[in-house]
Amino acid sequence: MKRINQYKKMFNVEKDINLKELKKSYRNLVKEWHPDKFQDGDPKKEEAEVMSRQIIDGYHFLVSIAPETKEAQLDEYTETITNTGFQDFDHKGRVLEVTFTDGKTYEYFGVDVKIFKKLINADNRYRFAKRNIFTSYLYRKSKKDLQEA
Template sequence: MKRVNEYKKLFNVEKEIDLKQLKTAYRNLVKEWHPDKFQEGDEKREEAEIMSRQIIDGYHFLVSIAPETKAANLEEYTKTINESGIADFQHKGNVLEVSFLDGTTYEYFGVNKALYIKLINSDRQFRFAKRTIFNSFLYRKSKKDTAMQPA
């Protein structure tokens, strides 16, 4: 959630993410922090390069968790969590990354270590995740279909 809040603060987003407002804020920030505005060798240019990368990453991240994006991809997400099993998962900080057998990978934000341990110890991990994680936490698709092939 720290990452979400950082990016929301960067783009001055209060509650819900509106894609039109986000795009306007993105364009303004890119204009303000574009490295080409600064002279070669200027220390501000290096700062601008870092900021511009952060702006681009933040924009793509916020678009991926926006309600409009989630609504557009809801059918695909529902199919994945209902029909595809879990291939692999890993937990870092409060982010649970789940790779599914259909090749998609989703990140779930706010999943604490205690819940992750319950998932690991569950005898039916997919069922546990489906009931307690998949529809309860903020999520985003983090990797495009990599089409996992059976060995």
Template sequence: MKRISQYKKLFSVEDSINLKDLKKTYRNLVKEWHPDKFQDGDAGQEEAELKSVEIIDGYHFLVSIAPETKAANLEEYTGTITNSTILDFQHKGLLLEITFQDGATYEYFGVPKGVFIKFLNSDKQMRFARRSIFNSYIYRKSKKELQEA
């Protein structure tokens, strides 16, 4: 959740993410922080390089959790959580990453340790996840799955 709020703050996003406004803000930030605008050897160039990487990562992250992106991918997501089983999972902080039998990997943000422990100890993990995790937390398709494919 810290990551989401950090990126929303960077892009001045208040509540829901509007892709059109996000793209406009992204372009303005990239223009402002492009490393080529700074002279060679200038300390500002290194800062600009770091800031531009943060801007690019933040943009791709916010696009992946935007309501429009979720709506576009809803059929695939629904098929995965309905027809596939859980192959592997890991919980780190408030991030739960679940890999499904069909090869898709999704990240769920804000999953507290208590919910993860209940999921871990559940006799029927898929049933528990359908009821308590899949549609209760902000999620996105993980880049790991895209890179491996």
């Protein structure tokens, strides 16, 4: 959640992500922080390189969790969570990364340790996740899966 809030703040996004406004904000930030805008030897050039990478990462991240993107991928997501099982899962911080048997990977944000422990101790982990995680938490298709495709 911290990462989401950080990126929303960077792009001046209040609540819901509007892709058209996000793109406009992204373009303005890229123009402002593009490394080629600064001369060699300028200390701001290194800062601009770091900022431009953060801007690009933040843009792709926010696009992946935008309601329009999730709506466009809803059929694929529903197919995955209803017809495939777990292959692997990993929990870091408050992010649960689930890899399904069809090869798709999704990240679920805000999953605390208490819920993760319940998942680990559940008699049927897949059923627990289907009832308590898949539809309850903000998710996005992971970059790992996108790179493999």
